[in-house]
Amino acid sequence: MPTYRPSHGGNLVWAASLANSSPDAILDFSASINPLGPPPSAIAAIQAALEDLNAYPDPTYSQLCRAISDFHQISPEWILPGNGSAELLTWAGRELAELDATHLLTPAFSDYRRALTAFGATVEERPLKIFRVTNSDLTASSKELCPISTIHPSSIINRLGLLLNNPHNPTGQLFARDEIIPYLDSFELVVVDEAFMDFLPPGEEQSMIDWVQKYPNLVVLRSLTKFYSLPGLRLGYAIAHPNRIQRWQRWRDPWSVNSLAAAVGSVVLQDTAFQQQTWDWLAATRPKFQQQLASISGLQPLSSTTNFLLVHSDRSVPDLQANLLKRDQILIRDCMSFPELGDRYFRVAIRTAEENQRLIDALNKELGAKS
Numbered sequence: 001m002p003t004y005r006p007s008h009g010g011n012l013v014w015a016a017s018l019a020n021s022s023p024d025a026i027l028d029f030s031a032s033i034n035p036l037g038p039p040p041s042a043i044a045a046i047q048a049a050l051e052d053l054n055a056y057p058d059p060t061y062s063q064l065c066r067a068i069s070d071f072h073q074i075s076p077e078w079i080l081p082g083n084g085s086a087e088l089l090t091w092a093g094r095e096l097a098e099l100d101a102t103h104l105l106t107p108a109f110s111d112y113r114r115a116l117t118a119f120g121a122t123v124e125e126r127p128l129k130i131f132r133v134t135n136s137d138l139t140a141s142s143k144e145l146c147p148i149s150t151i152h153p154s155s156i157i158n159r160l161g162l163l164l165n166n167p168h169n170p171t172g173q174l175f176a177r178d179e180i181i182p183y184l185d186s187f188e189l190v191v192v193d194e195a196f197m198d199f200l201p202p203g204e205e206q207s208m209i210d211w212v213q214k215y216p217n218l219v220v221l222r223s224l225t226k227f228y229s230l231p232g233l234r235l236g237y238a239i240a241h242p243n244r245i246q247r248w249q250r251w252r253d254p255w256s257v258n259s260l261a262a263a264v265g266s267v268v269l270q271d272t273a274f275q276q277q278t279w280d281w282l283a284a285t286r287p288k289f290q291q292q293l294a295s296i297s298g299l300q301p302l303s304s305t306t307n308f309l310l311v312h313s314d315r316s317v318p319d320l321q322a323n324l325l326k327r328d329q330i331l332i333r334d335c336m337s338f339p340e341l342g343d344r345y346f347r348v349a350i351r352t353a354e355e356n357q358r359l360i361d362a363l364n365k366e367l368g369a370k371s
Contacts, residue, residue, distance in 0.1 A: 015331040018322060026325075029348040029359055030333035032169075032196070032308040036281055036352075037229025039274035042264045049263035057259045064262045068237055071269040072209050077242040080249060081265065083256040085195055085223040085236030089115045091248040092163070092191045092219055092238075097121035099188055102161035103151055107338035109169050109193070116163070126151045127340065130171055130302065130310075151183065160186070165193035166206060170338055170347045172304025177206040184215045195223040195236075196306040201279045204305075209239055216241040226307070227278065228268045233261040282307055286350050292360045293348075297368045307350050310335075317346045320366065328362040 015026050065076040082088040093115025096102045101122040104112060108125075116123050151162065162183055167174045184190055192208045200206075212218050219240040225231045235257060238248070257265075268274070290309060293301040298314035313320060317334045324330045332348050335341040348359065 015325055018325045020326070021329050025329050027328075027330045027351075027355060027358060029351065029355075030331045031231065032226060032306070032347075032349040033231055034199075034227055034229040034278055034307065035349075035355065036278055037227075037274070038264075039228060039268060039271050041267050041271045041274065042228060042230060045263045045267045046260050049260050052259050052263075055259070057255050057257060057262055059254060061257060061262055064257070064265045067266040067269050072239065074209065074213070074239060078212065078239055078245065080238045080240070080245045081257045081262065082236050082238060083261075084225060084234040085193065085221045085238075086111055087234075087252070087256055088221050088236055088238040088248070089191075089193070090118070091251055092221070093121060094119045094251065095189055095244070096161040096163060096191065099161045100159045102163055103187075105151065105164040105168070107170060107335070107340040108163075109165060110337045112163055112193075121161075128168065128171065128173070130173075159188045161189040161191070162187040163191045163193070165195065166208075167196045167200070167304075167306045169196065170308070170310050170333075170335060170341070170345075171302055172306050172308060172310060173302075174200070174206060174305040177208060177211075180206075180208060181211065184211070184218055187217065189217050189219070190215075191219045191221065193221045195221065195226060196308075197222070198227040198275075199278070199282060199306045212239050212241070216243070219244065224265055224268065228264075228274070230261075230264060230268075233258075233264060235261040235265050237265075282350065285353060285356065288353070289350055289356045289360075292356070293363075296360070296363050299363070299367065308347055309350065310345060310347050313344050313346060315367065316343045318343055321346065323366055324362055327365075328358075330359055330362050332359075 013023055061081045064081050065079045068079050069076045080088065089111055096116060097119035101124050102116060103124050103126050105128050106125045107128070113123070166180070180192065194207055197205050197207050207220070208218060209220050212220055219238060221236065221238050223236040225233065225235055238245070286304065290301050290303070293299050293309065293311055300312040302310045304310070318336070321332050321334050324332060332346045335345040335347060336343065350356065
């Protein structure tokens with residue numbers, strides 16, 4: 001068994017080694033991927049693009065950029081597709097490292113520190129208040145916006161960057177667009193990772209994309225792999241001022257996005273049926289799953305606006321995680337890669353009702369229902 005602990009969810013090889021099973025046997029709640037996908041439109045696009053594998057991808061990704069452009073109503077020169085949003089985060093980290101310091105909202109996705117420290121950035125951590133939910137609060141709307149109350153630009157350091165994600169990972173909290181906008185006047189560069197924003201329907205999302213053309217210091221990162229269940233393809237995009245897009249293009253390797261991923265990205269954004277199916281599934285499934293988790297002794301799930309739940313546990317999570325793997329072949333995401341959370345939190349993806357029930361049954365066997 002490998003001795004390391006994975007810093008990301010979805011490491012089924014590590015989980016299978018602990019469970020003494022094959023990776024295919026693991027029910028994965030650690031990676032927050034849409035269980036309804038990949039959509040048929042994505043599979044059809046892959047099959048149609050197979051005949052193009054003997055040619056290099058279009059280096060400008062013109063068809064993909066046009067699809068993203070139509071979806072967001074923004075000109076293609078403001079768009080840069082990437083090998084997942086993780087690649088684009090690397091170039092954001094390079095730019096942020098050129099500033100005097102970068103404010104990082106914590107707990108934070110571990111790749112943020114990777115991207116910043118890779119280029120020697122000075123990081124100033126700004127803790128986020130985590131709002132726990134009592135059992136009596138579980139009927140409250142998960143759509144309530146949470147305050148960003150810990151970010152105050154220093155008057156001493158002039159060239160500051162800000163890196164945050166919205167909705168926030170791992171808490172699932174959503175920040176109001178109007179609360180982020182004032183930071184655009186205070187920071188030299190603001191990078192907003194919206195990897196999970198598409199799980200909110202249009203009337204509820206708080207995307208900053210419409211503000212990119214007004215603020216050349218704003219960068220928005222998006223992922224196409226979580227909502228459309230395509231993590232193996234690696235596809236995301238950045239929306240930013242064309243000068244920044246051109247600079248990032250010069251920094252990176254050619255053909256960062258493969259032909260199959262580019263073909264899929266060109267069609268899934270038009271798949272309105274799959275988008276609506278996902279929003280309907282999540283709206284119906286999330287409240288019940290949260291209630292089920294709250295009914296288990298020692299567990300306290302936080303309210304979430306996206307497709308995962310952060311859960312506080314009275315019991316050490318690495319032990320709980322190991323027991324679930326060995327007995328039930330179920331993988332939950334420990335939060336050891338979020339140092340601020342320690343060993344008493346875990347994160348679980350919201351999956352189908354049947355799969356969720358399997359986890360609830362396993363947790364009840366391990367922890368017992370509340371009396």
